[in-house]
Amino acid sequence: MANIQEVAKKAGVSVATVSRVLNKQAIVSDKTKEKVEQAIKELNYEPSLLGRNLRTSESRLILVLIPSISNPFYAEIINGIEDTAISQNYNILLCDTDSNPERESIYFNLVKNRMADGVISMDPTVNKERLFELAETYPIVQCSEYDEHGYIPYVTINNEEAAYHAVKHLIDVGHKRIALINSDEKFLYARERRQGFERALAESNLPIEDKWIYHTEEVDFEDGQKAMAHLLELEEKPTAVFAVSDVLAIGALKEIHSKGLKVPDDLAIVGFDKISFSNMTYPTLTTVSQPMYTMGCTAVNMLIDRLQGKEVNSVMLEHELIIRESTT
Amino acid sequence: MANIQEVAKKAGVSVATVSRVLNKQAIVSDKTKEKVEQAIKELNYEPSLLGRNLRTSESRLILVLIPSISNPFYAEIINGIEDTAISQNYNILLCDTDSNPERESIYFNLVKNRMADGVISMDPTVNKERLFELAETYPIVQCSEYDEHGYIPYVTINNEEAAYHAVKHLIDVGHKRIALINSDEKFLYARERRQGFERALAESNLPIEDKWIYHTEEVDFEDGQKAMAHLLELEEKPTAVFAVSDVLAIGALKEIHSKGLKVPDDLAIVGFDKISFSNMTYPTLTTVSQPMYTMGCTAVNMLIDRLQGKEVNSVMLEHELIIRESTT
DNA sequence: ATGAAAGCGCTAACAG
DNA sequence: CTGTTAGCGCTTTCAT
Numbered sequence: 302m303a304n305i306q307e308v309a310k311k312a313g314v315s316v317a318t319v320s321r322v323l324n325k326q327a328i329v330s331d332k333t334k335e336k337v338e339q340a341i342k343e344l345n346y347e348p349s350l351l352g353r354n355l356r357t358s359e360s361r362l363i364l365v366l367i368p369s370i371s372n373p374f375y376a377e378i379i380n381g382i383e384d385t386a387i388s389q390n391y392n393i394l395l396c397d398t399d400s401n402p403e404r405e406s407i408y409f410n411l412v413k414n415r416m417a418d419g420v421i422s423m424d425p426t427v428n429k430e431r432l433f434e435l436a437e438t439y440p441i442v443q444c445s446e447y448d449e450h451g452y453i454p455y456v457t458i459n460n461e462e463a464a465y466h467a468v469k470h471l472i473d474v475g476h477k478r479i480a481l482i483n484s485d486e487k488f489l490y491a492r493e494r495r496q497g498f499e500r501a502l503a504e505s506n507l508p509i510e511d512k513w514i515y516h517t518e519e520v521d522f523e524d525g526q527k528a529m530a531h532l533l534e535l536e537e538k539p540t541a542v543f544a545v546s547d548v549l550a551i552g553a554l555k556e557i558h559s560k561g562l563k564v565p566d567d568l569a570i571v572g573f574d575k576i577s578f579s580n581m582t583y584p585t586l587t588t589v590s591q592p593m594y595t596m597g598c599t600a601v602n603m604l605i606d607r608l609q610g611k612e613v614n615s616v617m618l619e620h621e622l623i624i625r626e627s628t629t
Numbered sequence: 630m631a632n633i634q635e636v637a638k639k640a641g642v643s644v645a646t647v648s649r650v651l652n653k654q655a656i657v658s659d660k661t662k663e664k665v666e667q668a669i670k671e672l673n674y675e676p677s678l679l680g681r682n683l684r685t686s687e688s689r690l691i692l693v694l695i696p697s698i699s700n701p702f703y704a705e706i707i708n709g710i711e712d713t714a715i716s717q718n719y720n721i722l723l724c725d726t727d728s729n730p731e732r733e734s735i736y737f738n739l740v741k742n743r744m745a746d747g748v749i750s751m752d753p754t755v756n757k758e759r760l761f762e763l764a765e766t767y768p769i770v771q772c773s774e775y776d777e778h779g780y781i782p783y784v785t786i787n788n789e790e791a792a793y794h795a796v797k798h799l800i801d802v803g804h805k806r807i808a809l810i811n812s813d814e815k816f817l818y819a820r821e822r823r824q825g826f827e828r829a830l831a832e833s834n835l836p837i838e839d840k841w842i843y844h845t846e847e848v849d850f851e852d853g854q855k856a857m858a859h860l861l862e863l864e865e866k867p868t869a870v871f872a873v874s875d876v877l878a879i880g881a882l883k884e885i886h887s888k889g890l891k892v893p894d895d896l897a898i899v900g901f902d903k904i905s906f907s908n909m910t911y912p913t914l915t916t917v918s919q920p921m922y923t924m925g926c927t928a929v930n931m932l933i934d935r936l937q938g939k940e941v942n943s944v945m946l947e948h949e950l951i952i953r954e955s956t957t
Numbered sequence: 958a959t960g961a962a963a964g965c966g967c968t969a970a971c972a973g
Numbered sequence: 974c975t976g977t978t979a980g981c982g983c984t985t986t987c988a989t
Binding site: 370383387395407416581 | 630675676678679680682683686688690698699701704705707708711715720721722723724725727732735738739741742743744766849850880882886887905906908909910911
C-alpha cells in the first residue's frame, strides 16, 4: 500500500514528478520517467483515487437510478451505460429505488455528498419535485421516462408513435376489438402510449371503449395476469390486446393459456420492449423494440457533456415493430 | 457547495466541532450543537464524502461482480446485497464483467485504487488466479459460485444435494431416461450438479449415458434451445431433462414446443434457480429454489465482518425443490 | 524538465 | 466541552 511519497523517495524525485508520469500529460524526461516507473513497479504502487478525487473534486461515479433491477427492460440499457462510462473513465453506482422514496432519498444524498458526479434517472416513479430540485445544482439526464415540462435533458423514443404502430399492426391483421393493458397513467410513457393507441383506433373509425382499457398497479407478471383475467371476464371480449410492456404481455399470455385459449387464434397480443424472454414465450411475442443499448450510451454521453459544462439537447431515438407469432 | 470551514465560521466554532455534530459521537453542548445545525441549514451544507473517505481511507463502496446483468438469477441476490449494504452505510458498485477479462481487470483495479473497500464475486467466469491474488490484500467474499480449494469465504447452497433432489423427483414420477443439460464443467457448480445427477441415477440403478449429457457454451436461452434440439435428434430420446439453470430450461422448453411436443406428457423438465419467469412459462417450470435474497444479505454481512478484521466462516444455505407443471 | 508548497474537505489526536 | 493542528494522497500552480 505504498503512496506517492514513497514512490517519489525511491525514485529520487518529487511527488509532482511522480504525479506527472502517472497522468502522462506534462513533459517528463525519458530518464526520470523510467526511474519513476521502476519505483512504481518495485513498490507495487497503485494510485489512490480517493486522493485524486478529493483533489480534483470529482468522484467519477455516475448514479444510475432504476425502479427495479428485476425488470429486464433495464438490463440492456445498463449495458450501454456501463460500456460508455468505462470508456470515459467513469463507473456507475447502480441503484434500484424499489419505488421507495426513502431509498431514493439516500441515493440523492450520494450526489449531494459528492460521491457521484451526476445521475441518469430511468425511474418513472421518481419524485419529480426532488429530482428537479437536484437538477438545479447537479447534472442529470433522464433516460426512457422523462418529464415533458421539465428542463432536464432526456433520451427516449416516440412513445405515441410506437404505440400507434403496434396497434395499427393489430388493425391491419384484421382486429376490431382491441384492448389496452396500460400501467398507471401517472407515468408519461403510459399517457403517450395510450394516445398512440387511441389515434390508431380513431383513424380506423374503431370505437375507444373504456371497458377495454385496463390500468395495472405495478408492472410485474402478476399484473399482466390480473389484467387479462379481467378482460376475459367481459361480456364482449376483445380479440387483441396491446400491453405497454413485455412483462405485462407475458403475464397476459400466461392467463390466456391457463383459460385454455389460444394465441393468436383466439386472441392476438403485442407487447413492448423486446426483452429477451419475449422470444422464448409460446408463441413468441410481437413487440416494439427500443434501441436500449444506444439509449444507455447516449444518456452517458449527454451526462458527461453536461459534466463538462456543455449544452446538451434531448434526443429521440427510433423504435421498431418486431412482428412475431403472437399476432400472426 | 459550502464546506465545513464556512459552516464553522458562520457558527462561530471550529471545524472540529462541526465535525463532531456531524458524526454525533463526541459530546457537544446543546447550545453549540444548535448553532452549528443552524449554520448547516442556512448554508445548505452537505458534507463531502470525498473528504471524509480520504481521511478515513475507506470508500464505503462494495464491488459486486456478476457475469451478466441480463441474467435474472442475480437480480434477487443483488436486492439482498443492496438492502444490507445500505443499512450499514455502504453502497455497491455493480459490475458485470460480460466474462471479459479486460473489464474484470478494470474492476479489480477499482479495489486496488481504493475506490472499493472489498468485493463480492458472483462471477463463475472470474479469473481465479487474479481473484486469489487480490484476496491476499483485500477482503473478498464469493457468492453462489466459489472455489473449493481457495481460502476465500463463500456463501452458497449444496449444489450436489440440490441436483440430486431434482433428479430424484424425476425418477420418482416414473422417468428412467433422464438427460442433463449442463453448463461448462469448468464451473464448480456444474461439476457438483452433475455429481448429484449421477448419484440419483446410480441410486436407482439407472445407467449414466454420455449421450444424454449435454454441455452448453454459455447460459443463454439459445444455449438451452440448442441443447434440446440436440437431445431430440437422438435415436433413443430421453423422457425427462434436468437443466442446471432456468434460463437453459426455458430455452429447452421453447425448443420442445416448436418441435410440436408436449411438456410434461412427452418430456418432463426441471430447471434451477426459480427466476420469476419460471412461473410464466407454459407449463410452469419445476425448479430448485435458492434463497437468493438471503444469500445476498449474508454475503454483505460476511464482507463487512472481514472489513472489520473479523474472522468469517463460509455458509451453506438451504435449497428447496419447487414442483410445478413441467414435471407432473 | 523538475521541485516546493499549497490545498481539496474532512477527522482525530492532543491540549486546554 | 471546544479549539488547534496535523495529516489522509493526490494535483497543480509557481518558481527555478
